[in-house]
Amino acid sequence: MTDEDPTAADREDRADAEAGGTEETGSKRDAAAESASTRDTAASTEATADAGSDSADESASEGTADDPTDAASDPEIPRDVQKYARFKKMDGAQYDRVNEFLRDRTYITAREWAIARLCSDFRTETGVEMTKIGENLPELVPFMTDTYSPQAVNQARSSFEGKVQKAGATFLYGAMSGFFTAEELDELMYEVTEVAKFLLEVEGVDLSVEDELEAEERISSVMREVRDASADLRREETAEDSEDANADAGAGADADTDD
Numbered sequence: 001m002t003d004e005d006p007t008a009a010d011r012e013d014r015a016d017a018e019a020g021g022t023e024e025t026g027s028k029r030d031a032a033a034e035s036a037s038t039r040d041t042a043a044s045t046e047a048t049a050d051a052g053s054d055s056a057d058e059s060a061s062e063g064t065a066d067d068p069t070d071a072a073s074d075p076e077i078p079r080d081v082q083k084y085a086r087f088k089k090m091d092g093a094q095y096d097r098v099n100e101f102l103r104d105r106t107y108i109t110a111r112e113w114a115i116a117r118l119c120s121d122f123r124t125e126t127g128v129e130m131t132k133i134g135e136n137l138p139e140l141v142p143f144m145t146d147t148y149s150p151q152a153v154n155q156a157r158s159s160f161e162g163k164v165q166k167a168g169a170t171f172l173y174g175a176m177s178g179f180f181t182a183e184e185l186d187e188l189m190y191e192v193t194e195v196a197k198f199l200l201e202v203e204g205v206d207l208s209v210e211d212e213l214e215a216e217e218r219i220s221s222v223m224r225e226v227r228d229a230s231a232d233l234r235r236e237e238t239a240e241d242s243e244d245a246n247a248d249a250g251a252g253a254d255a256d257t258d259d
Helices: 006-021 028-063 095-105 110-121 130-135 150-176 182-203 209-258
Strands: none
Touching: 095 110, 110 130, 110 150, 130 150, 150 209, 182 209
Protein backbone atom coordinates (compact mmCIF):
# COMPACT_ATOMS: atom_id res chain seq x y z
CA MET A 1 0.00 0.00 0.00
CA THR A 2 1.35 3.46 -0.94
CA ASP A 3 0.70 6.46 1.26
CA GLU A 4 -0.28 9.75 -0.25
CA ASP A 5 2.47 12.33 -0.57
CA PRO A 6 1.51 15.02 2.00
CA THR A 7 3.46 17.61 0.02
CA ALA A 8 1.46 16.81 -3.10
CA ALA A 9 -1.79 17.03 -1.15
CA ASP A 10 -0.74 20.42 0.24
CA ARG A 11 0.07 21.67 -3.25
CA GLU A 12 -3.31 20.49 -4.48
CA ASP A 13 -5.13 22.21 -1.62
CA ARG A 14 -3.18 25.42 -2.17
CA ALA A 15 -4.10 25.26 -5.83
CA ASP A 16 -7.74 24.91 -4.82
CA ALA A 17 -7.51 27.94 -2.55
CA GLU A 18 -5.86 30.02 -5.29
CA ALA A 19 -8.45 28.91 -7.82
CA GLY A 20 -11.28 29.78 -5.44
CA GLY A 21 -9.69 33.06 -4.36
CA THR A 22 -9.35 34.47 -7.87
CA GLU A 23 -12.97 33.94 -8.81
CA GLU A 24 -15.09 37.06 -9.38
CA THR A 25 -18.82 37.49 -9.77
CA GLY A 26 -19.75 37.67 -13.47
CA SER A 27 -22.77 39.09 -15.24
CA LYS A 28 -26.11 37.28 -15.36
CA ARG A 29 -25.46 36.37 -18.97
CA ASP A 30 -22.13 34.79 -18.02
CA ALA A 31 -23.86 32.78 -15.27
CA ALA A 32 -26.51 31.52 -17.69
CA ALA A 33 -23.85 30.63 -20.27
CA GLU A 34 -21.83 28.75 -17.67
CA SER A 35 -24.96 26.86 -16.61
CA ALA A 36 -25.48 25.73 -20.21
CA SER A 37 -21.79 24.86 -20.49
CA THR A 38 -22.08 22.82 -17.30
CA ARG A 39 -24.85 20.71 -18.74
CA ASP A 40 -23.03 20.29 -22.09
CA THR A 41 -19.73 19.35 -20.45
CA ALA A 42 -21.52 17.05 -18.03
CA ALA A 43 -23.18 15.21 -20.90
CA SER A 44 -19.84 14.95 -22.71
CA THR A 45 -18.09 13.69 -19.58
CA GLU A 46 -20.72 11.05 -18.95
CA ALA A 47 -20.72 9.96 -22.62
CA THR A 48 -16.95 9.57 -22.57
CA ALA A 49 -17.11 7.66 -19.31
CA ASP A 50 -19.78 5.36 -20.78
CA ALA A 51 -17.65 4.76 -23.86
CA GLY A 52 -14.67 3.98 -21.65
CA SER A 53 -16.83 1.63 -19.64
CA ASP A 54 -17.88 -0.28 -22.79
CA SER A 55 -14.26 -0.57 -23.89
CA ALA A 56 -13.16 -1.71 -20.44
CA ASP A 57 -15.94 -4.29 -20.32
CA GLU A 58 -14.91 -5.71 -23.70
CA SER A 59 -11.26 -5.90 -22.67
CA ALA A 60 -12.14 -7.55 -19.40
CA SER A 61 -14.34 -10.07 -21.21
CA GLU A 62 -11.58 -10.98 -23.65
CA GLY A 63 -8.69 -11.00 -21.22
CA THR A 64 -10.17 -12.62 -18.13
CA ALA A 65 -12.74 -15.10 -19.38
CA ASP A 66 -10.63 -18.04 -18.24
CA ASP A 67 -8.80 -16.27 -15.44
CA PRO A 68 -9.76 -17.69 -12.02
CA THR A 69 -8.07 -14.76 -10.25
CA ASP A 70 -10.68 -12.25 -11.37
CA ALA A 71 -10.94 -9.25 -8.95
CA ALA A 72 -14.59 -10.01 -8.25
CA SER A 73 -13.58 -13.35 -6.74
CA ASP A 74 -10.36 -12.19 -5.08
CA PRO A 75 -10.58 -13.35 -1.46
CA GLU A 76 -8.31 -10.46 -0.38
CA ILE A 77 -10.91 -7.88 -1.43
CA PRO A 78 -13.73 -7.49 1.16
CA ARG A 79 -17.18 -8.46 -0.06
CA ASP A 80 -18.64 -5.01 0.60
CA VAL A 81 -15.88 -3.54 -1.58
CA GLN A 82 -16.62 -6.03 -4.35
CA LYS A 83 -20.32 -5.14 -4.21
CA TYR A 84 -19.78 -1.37 -4.07
CA ALA A 85 -21.70 0.13 -6.99
CA ARG A 86 -20.90 3.84 -6.80
CA PHE A 87 -19.02 5.61 -9.61
CA LYS A 88 -19.72 2.84 -12.14
CA LYS A 89 -20.60 5.53 -14.67
CA MET A 90 -17.02 6.75 -14.35
CA ASP A 91 -15.41 3.55 -15.61
CA GLY A 92 -12.71 4.58 -18.06
CA ALA A 93 -12.63 8.19 -16.88
CA GLN A 94 -9.27 9.81 -16.15
CA TYR A 95 -8.53 11.55 -12.85
CA ASP A 96 -7.28 14.73 -14.51
CA ARG A 97 -10.47 15.18 -16.52
CA VAL A 98 -12.71 14.57 -13.51
CA ASN A 99 -10.60 16.96 -11.46
CA GLU A 100 -10.80 19.66 -14.13
CA PHE A 101 -14.59 19.37 -14.29
CA LEU A 102 -14.89 19.76 -10.51
CA ARG A 103 -12.42 22.64 -10.28
CA ASP A 104 -14.40 24.59 -12.87
CA ARG A 105 -17.64 24.28 -10.88
CA THR A 106 -16.80 23.61 -7.22
CA TYR A 107 -14.08 24.16 -4.64
CA ILE A 108 -13.35 20.44 -4.22
CA THR A 109 -10.96 18.13 -6.04
CA ALA A 110 -11.66 14.70 -7.49
CA ARG A 111 -9.93 12.92 -4.62
CA GLU A 112 -11.88 14.94 -2.02
CA TRP A 113 -15.15 14.19 -3.80
CA ALA A 114 -14.47 10.45 -4.01
CA ILE A 115 -13.19 10.07 -0.46
CA ALA A 116 -16.02 12.14 1.03
CA ARG A 117 -18.52 9.83 -0.68
CA LEU A 118 -16.67 6.75 0.56
CA CYS A 119 -16.44 8.08 4.12
CA SER A 120 -20.20 8.48 4.09
CA ASP A 121 -20.81 4.98 2.70
CA PHE A 122 -18.24 3.15 4.84
CA ARG A 123 -19.29 4.55 8.19
CA THR A 124 -19.95 2.19 11.08
CA GLU A 125 -21.04 2.66 14.68
CA THR A 126 -17.39 3.04 15.67
CA GLY A 127 -16.45 5.47 12.93
CA VAL A 128 -15.27 5.60 9.30
CA GLU A 129 -13.38 2.60 7.93
CA MET A 130 -10.46 4.67 6.68
CA THR A 131 -8.04 1.75 6.38
CA LYS A 132 -10.46 -0.21 4.20
CA ILE A 133 -11.14 2.86 2.05
CA GLY A 134 -7.47 3.62 1.52
CA GLU A 135 -6.37 0.06 0.81
CA ASN A 136 -9.18 -0.54 -1.72
CA LEU A 137 -9.43 2.92 -3.28
CA PRO A 138 -8.65 1.81 -6.88
CA GLU A 139 -11.30 -0.94 -6.63
CA LEU A 140 -13.88 1.47 -5.20
CA VAL A 141 -13.37 4.45 -7.52
CA PRO A 142 -12.38 3.90 -11.18
CA PHE A 143 -10.46 7.16 -11.60
CA MET A 144 -8.38 6.69 -8.43
CA THR A 145 -5.28 4.63 -9.27
CA ASP A 146 -3.30 4.62 -6.00
CA THR A 147 -3.96 3.30 -2.53
CA TYR A 148 -4.03 5.75 0.40
CA SER A 149 -2.96 5.51 3.99
CA PRO A 150 -5.62 6.07 6.70
CA GLN A 151 -3.95 9.41 7.43
CA ALA A 152 -4.24 10.48 3.79
CA VAL A 153 -7.91 9.48 3.71
CA ASN A 154 -8.56 11.52 6.86
CA GLN A 155 -6.69 14.51 5.42
CA ALA A 156 -8.81 14.47 2.26
CA ARG A 157 -11.99 14.18 4.32
CA SER A 158 -10.96 17.12 6.53
CA SER A 159 -10.12 19.20 3.48
CA PHE A 160 -13.56 18.47 2.02
CA GLU A 161 -15.30 19.50 5.26
CA GLY A 162 -13.35 22.73 5.44
CA LYS A 163 -14.15 23.71 1.87
CA VAL A 164 -17.85 22.94 2.30
CA GLN A 165 -17.94 25.15 5.40
CA LYS A 166 -16.22 28.05 3.65
CA ALA A 167 -18.37 27.71 0.54
CA GLY A 168 -21.50 27.56 2.69
CA ALA A 169 -20.53 30.69 4.60
CA THR A 170 -19.82 32.52 1.34
CA PHE A 171 -23.13 31.47 -0.19
CA LEU A 172 -25.19 32.35 2.87
CA TYR A 173 -23.54 35.74 3.16
CA GLY A 174 -24.45 36.43 -0.46
CA ALA A 175 -28.05 35.40 0.24
CA MET A 176 -28.33 37.30 3.53
CA SER A 177 -26.56 40.50 2.50
CA GLY A 178 -29.21 41.56 -0.01
CA PHE A 179 -26.67 41.41 -2.84
CA PHE A 180 -29.03 39.16 -4.86
CA THR A 181 -32.63 39.91 -5.68
CA ALA A 182 -35.18 37.15 -5.06
CA GLU A 183 -35.19 36.29 -8.78
CA GLU A 184 -31.40 36.23 -8.96
CA LEU A 185 -31.25 34.00 -5.92
CA ASP A 186 -33.71 31.54 -7.49
CA GLU A 187 -31.63 31.45 -10.66
CA LEU A 188 -28.44 30.92 -8.68
CA MET A 189 -30.04 28.07 -6.75
CA TYR A 190 -31.10 26.41 -9.99
CA GLU A 191 -27.58 26.58 -11.44
CA VAL A 192 -25.80 25.17 -8.39
CA THR A 193 -28.47 22.51 -7.94
CA GLU A 194 -27.87 21.30 -11.50
CA VAL A 195 -24.18 20.70 -10.72
CA ALA A 196 -24.97 18.95 -7.44
CA LYS A 197 -27.58 16.71 -9.10
CA PHE A 198 -25.13 15.72 -11.81
CA LEU A 199 -22.55 14.65 -9.23
CA LEU A 200 -25.17 12.58 -7.42
CA GLU A 201 -26.24 10.93 -10.66
CA VAL A 202 -22.63 10.07 -11.50
CA GLU A 203 -22.29 8.46 -8.09
CA GLY A 204 -25.22 6.23 -8.97
CA VAL A 205 -28.08 7.97 -7.17
CA ASP A 206 -31.34 7.48 -9.09
CA LEU A 207 -33.27 10.76 -8.93
CA SER A 208 -36.82 10.81 -10.24
CA VAL A 209 -38.24 13.96 -11.79
CA GLU A 210 -40.67 14.30 -8.89
CA ASP A 211 -37.87 14.05 -6.33
CA GLU A 212 -35.80 16.62 -8.21
CA LEU A 213 -38.64 19.13 -8.40
CA GLU A 214 -39.53 18.64 -4.74
CA ALA A 215 -35.92 19.11 -3.64
CA GLU A 216 -35.53 22.25 -5.76
CA GLU A 217 -38.72 23.77 -4.39
CA ARG A 218 -37.78 23.03 -0.78
CA ILE A 219 -34.32 24.52 -1.22
CA SER A 220 -35.67 27.62 -2.98
CA SER A 221 -38.31 28.07 -0.29
CA VAL A 222 -35.73 27.89 2.49
CA MET A 223 -33.43 30.36 0.72
CA ARG A 224 -36.31 32.82 0.19
CA GLU A 225 -37.08 32.62 3.90
CA VAL A 226 -33.41 33.25 4.70
CA ARG A 227 -33.35 36.27 2.42
CA ASP A 228 -36.59 37.73 3.83
CA ALA A 229 -35.51 37.17 7.44
CA SER A 230 -32.16 38.80 6.73
CA ALA A 231 -33.87 41.81 5.14
CA ASP A 232 -36.07 42.22 8.22
CA LEU A 233 -33.01 42.01 10.47
CA ARG A 234 -31.14 44.64 8.47
CA ARG A 235 -34.14 46.99 8.64
CA GLU A 236 -34.39 46.56 12.43
CA GLU A 237 -30.68 47.26 12.89
CA THR A 238 -30.94 50.34 10.67
CA ALA A 239 -33.89 51.64 12.68
CA GLU A 240 -32.04 51.08 15.97
CA ASP A 241 -28.96 52.87 14.67
CA SER A 242 -31.13 55.78 13.59
CA GLU A 243 -32.79 55.99 17.01
CA ASP A 244 -29.42 55.92 18.75
CA ALA A 245 -28.13 58.69 16.50
CA ASN A 246 -31.19 60.84 17.21
CA ALA A 247 -30.82 60.25 20.94
CA ASP A 248 -27.18 61.30 20.84
CA ALA A 249 -28.05 64.40 18.85
CA GLY A 250 -30.79 65.31 21.35
CA ALA A 251 -28.45 64.91 24.29
CA GLY A 252 -25.89 67.16 22.63
CA ALA A 253 -28.51 69.85 22.00
CA ASP A 254 -29.65 69.76 25.64
CA ALA A 255 -26.07 70.15 26.80
CA ASP A 256 -25.59 73.22 24.60
CA THR A 257 -28.81 74.78 25.96
CA ASP A 258 -27.68 74.29 29.56
CA ASP A 259 -24.41 76.03 28.79
